[in-house]
Amino acid sequence: MFDFDKTYDVVIVGGGPVGIGLAIELGQRGHTVAVAERTPKLHAIPKGQNLTQRTMEHFQAWGCEDEIRAARTVPKGYGIGGMTSFRTLLSGYHYDWLQRDLVRPYYNTANERLPQYQTEAVLRARAAEVPGIDIGLGWKAEGLEQGDDSATVTLRGQDGETRRLTGRYVVGADGSNSTIRELAGIRQTRSEHDKLMVLLVFRSTQLHELLTRYPDKQFYCVLDRELAGYWMFFGRVDLGSTWFFHAPVPLGTTRENFDFKAYLERAVGAEIDVDFEHIGFWELRIALADHYSEGRVFIAGDACHSHPPYGGYGINTGLEDVRNLGWKLAAMLEGWGGAQLLDTYTEERQPVFKGTADHFIERFIHEDRDFLNAHSPEQDGEAAFREIWDNRNQAAAEVMRFEPNYQGSSIVTGEPGKPDALGTHEFRARGGHHLAPATLDDGQGVFEALGPGFTLLALGADAGVAGRFEEAAADLGLPLKVVPSGAGCEARTRYEAPLVLVRPDQYVAWAGDDGDPREILARAVGRV
Numbered sequence: 001m002f003d004f005d006k007t008y009d010v011v012i013v014g015g016g017p018v019g020i021g022l023a024i025e026l027g028q029r030g031h032t033v034a035v036a037e038r039t040p041k042l043h044a045i046p047k048g049q050n051l052t053q054r055t056m057e058h059f060q061a062w063g064c065e066d067e068i069r070a071a072r073t074v075p076k077g078y079g080i081g082g083m084t085s086f087r088t089l090l091s092g093y094h095y096d097w098l099q100r101d102l103v104r105p106y107y108n109t110a111n112e113r114l115p116q117y118q119t120e121a122v123l124r125a126r127a128a129e130v131p132g133i134d135i136g137l138g139w140k141a142e143g144l145e146q147g148d149d150s151a152t153v154t155l156r157g158q159d160g161e162t163r164r165l166t167g168r169y170v171v172g173a174d175g176s177n178s179t180i181r182e183l184a185g186i187r188q189t190r191s192e193h194d195k196l197m198v199l200l201v202f203r204s205t206q207l208h209e210l211l212t213r214y215p216d217k218q219f220y221c222v223l224d225r226e227l228a229g230y231w232m233f234f235g236r237v238d239l240g241s242t243w244f245f246h247a248p249v250p251l252g253t254t255r256e257n258f259d260f261k262a263y264l265e266r267a268v269g270a271e272i273d274v275d276f277e278h279i280g281f282w283e284l285r286i287a288l289a290d291h292y293s294e295g296r297v298f299i300a301g302d303a304c305h306s307h308p309p310y311g312g313y314g315i316n317t318g319l320e321d322v323r324n325l326g327w328k329l330a331a332m333l334e335g336w337g338g339a340q341l342l343d344t345y346t347e348e349r350q351p352v353f354k355g356t357a358d359h360f361i362e363r364f365i366h367e368d369r370d371f372l373n374a375h376s377p378e379q380d381g382e383a384a385f386r387e388i389w390d391n392r393n394q395a396a397a398e399v400m401r402f403e404p405n406y407q408g409s410s411i412v413t414g415e416p417g418k419p420d421a422l423g424t425h426e427f428r429a430r431g432g433h434h435l436a437p438a439t440l441d442d443g444q445g446v447f448e449a450l451g452p453g454f455t456l457l458a459l460g461a462d463a464g465v466a467g468r469f470e471e472a473a474a475d476l477g478l479p480l481k482v483v484p485s486g487a488g489c490e491a492r493t494r495y496e497a498p499l500v501l502v503r504p505d506q507y508v509a510w511a512g513d514d515g516d517p518r519e520i521l522a523r524a525v526g527r528v
Contacts, residue, residue, distance in 0.1 A: 002136050004163050008034045009333050011153055011167030013141045013180050015039075017048070017116065018301030018318040019173035020123040020135075024062045025326030027130035029452065031333055034165055035133065036155055038140040038174075042124075045278060046201065046237045046244050048116035048315035050080075050219075052100060053107030054404075054434065055316045057506065058323055060109055060447070064126040071122050072114040074239045079216025080113040086389060087224050088269025089234070090210065093377075093386065095393040097221060102399050106425045108437040108447040113218055115237060116315060139163075141174065144183035144297065151296040153180075169329055171298045173318075176287065178303035184294040188287045191362070195230060195284035196253060197308070200245040200260055201237070203275040208240050210270060222267045225376065229369025230284070232267040242277075248284070255279050284308050286357050292321075292346040300325055305353040313356050320404065321349055327504035331525060336478040340410065341526025348406040348419050355421030360402055400425055406507060407432035410528075413510040413520050429495035429511035435502055438491035440483070446491050453479025453504055454524065460487025461498035465514060469501075472517035478525055 010026055012019045015037025023033040051059075051068070059065040069076070081101075086093035100111045127133045136155075142162070143154030151170040156162050172180025181188075211217065222232040232247040247267065249258060261274045286307045292299055301318030325345050331337030371392060377385040403423030407430065408416055414431020427436045438446050446457065454473070458466040466482050473480035485491060492498065497511040501520060509524040522528050 002034050002036075002134050002163075002165055004165060006032075006166075007150055008032045008134075008165070008167040010034075010169045010171060010329060011036070011151070011165050012171045012173055013153060014173035014175065014178075014301070014303070015124075015135060015137065016043070016173065016175070016301070017119050017123055017315055018322055019171075020120065020127050021058065021062070021319050022171060022173060022300060022322040022326055023133045023135075024123065024127050024130055025322055026330060027127065027133040028062065029326075029330045030132070031330060032132045033134070034167065035127075035135045036139040036141065036153070036165065037135065037137050040138040040158065042117050042120055044117055045199070045280070046115035046117065046235070046242075047199075048119070049113050049235060050098075050100075050316070051112045051114070051119070052316045053104060053109060053111045055319050056109045056112055057107060057447070058319050061323075061506075062123075062126060064122055065109065067122045067125070068114070068119060069112055071118040072112065073118060074113070074218060074236055078218075078239055080111065080218050081216055082219040082221065083214060083217050084221045084223065084393075087222065088267060089220055089222060090269035093389050094214070095390060097393075098219075099399055103425050106427070106434070106436045108445070119315070141172075141179045141183070144170070144180060146295045146297065168333065169296050169298065171300055171325070171329075172303045173300045174303055176302040176306035178299060180297065181289065181299050181303050184297040184299070186292075186294055186299060187290045189290060190288075191286040191357075193230075193284040193286075193308075193365075194251075195248050196251050197246055197282050197284050198249045198253065198258075198260070198263075199278070199280045199282065200264070200276060201278035202243055202245070202264070203241045203277065204243060204272050205241050206272040207234075207243060207268060210268065210272070223368055223372060224267075225372040229365040229367070229372065231368075234267070249281075253281070286362065288350065288354060288357070292350060293342065298325060298329075298342075298345065304349070305357075307357055307361050313360065317353055317356060320352075323505040324349055328526075330504075331478075336476065336525060338522070338525050338527030340528075344409060344411050344526060348409050351419040352404045352406075352421050355419075356402075356404070359422050360398065403433070405430075405433045411509070411524050411526055412507075413515070413523055414508075427494035427496075429497050429500045429508050431508055431510050433508055435500070435506050435508055436494060438494045439489065440491055441486040441489040446483075447506070449483045450502060450506065451479065451481030453481065454509070454521070455502040456480060456482045457491060457495070457500040457502065458482055458484045459489060459492035459495065459498050459500070460485070461513070465499065465517075469499075469517040469521070472521050475518070476521055476525070476527070478521060480521070 009031040138158040412432040
């Protein structure tokens with residue numbers, strides 16, 4: 001429970017994966033954190049299932065990767081791939097989709113799939129092990145005040161009691177309808193699609209039996225011309241009976257005035273047994289906060305950005321917000337962050353989400369609509385349509401192109417550019433890009449050698465140059481771990497540089513053979 005008489009380092013409003021992830025990130029760095037969650041229990045809706053390789057790196061860093069994998073609801077060994085099908089699941093026109101295994105070599109661990117409530121349970125258990133984290137359930141934010149050195153949130157408990165909770169910083173991780181965002185006066189820009197979507201959770205053993213023809217698949221996208229590029233989407237919750245489904249429905253649809261079983265059967269292409277566990281609705285829109293902070297108040301996850309669950313970008317984007325914001329807040333709390341450092345949270349993360357929305361969500365909708373309007377078996381003939389359908393599979397290209405990066409950020413030294421979700425996967429160490437895995441000359445993996453602060457990989461580099469980086473770091477007061485290795489190691493070959501400066505979030509701050517250590521380090525912490 002909270003200590004209402006103390007000032008926490010950070011107060012987080014919202015106890016979902018993003019809020020708890022940030023608490024762990026800060027708690028492991030020795031900071032005090034209070035997390036206020038308005039709901040008294042875990043959410044039971046199986047959303048946010050796809051966890052990318054990059055997201056699994058976060059769980060590695062937070063000490064709970066094994067627990068996340070053990071919490072999956074589909075048995076270990078069953079594949080987690082997806083497919084796209086034309087008109088119905090059983091039409092015979094289909095191809096593999098979102099093949100994230102194609103980028104596996106560029107990350108330190110494999111991707112995973114499990115319901116968000118399972119992820120939340122693991123994160124809460126891990127947070128309970130980290131000293132300095134206090135979590136309170138059933139507390140709703142109602143007010144927000146800021147001072148020069150702190151911010152205070154007014155909370156209302158389930159019994160109607162109101163209390164004030166103060167932190168040196170406040171973070172709203174309280175979802176797309178964020179109270180903290182509104183109270184801080186942070187505005188959003190929205191792209192409305194004027195679509196009402198239904199979310200169904202249901203049990204059907206017959207659907208499982210029908211889909212055994214597509215082994216190792218856990219999610220299925222159905223495209224139909226009538227839906228103008230919007231998807232009918234099935235996902236497994238377990239292996240054998242439980243599913244979720246989302247798709248557009250007419251405006252004004254309610255639980256009582258629509259035949260959801262018939263809608264499911266239309267998408268499947270066959271009659272199936274259906275036992276509904278949940279019927280809910282949401283409005284399809286893309287929303288992006290104009291900035292991610294106001295004074296000592298920050299927002300993260302869906303409070304910053306929301307979008308339709310097309311491609312599994314939501315939870316992954318939110319957790320990447322956490323890794324970016326977490327080390328920067330820690331730097332300010334510990335006194336080694338520069339005056340500009342916290343501004344780079346918006347600078348780096350906001351354009352990455354905009355790129356995700358533009359290049360990988362809205363574009364999917366438009367391209368699918370245009371394709372379906374132009375082609376069908378009736379128009380093209382079955383043989384010609386099958387060839388066209390098979391050839392439009394761009395799964396490999398799309399996965400390879402999704403490479404969120406901060407190239408051109410003001411705290412990165414490297415090639416010019418601007419942060420974006422669109423990029424290229426390479427082993428080469430590039431300023432602003434995620435560090436790829438590699439081994440050192442002693443056989444140790446690079447990720448296992450990284451420190452909690454900045455890390456300088458000295459890969460056959462002159463010892464004097466590495467020493468100057470250590471001296472500059474000590475002078476600036478920032479944490480730096482130097483990891484030496486020989487010039488013949490895999491890391492030196494892959495990274496194509498003898499010196500690689502890695503940020504606490506495992507992105508490259510700088511790579512090269514020489515440079516002014518003080519200038520490079522000062523820039524990396526927002527002092528330039």
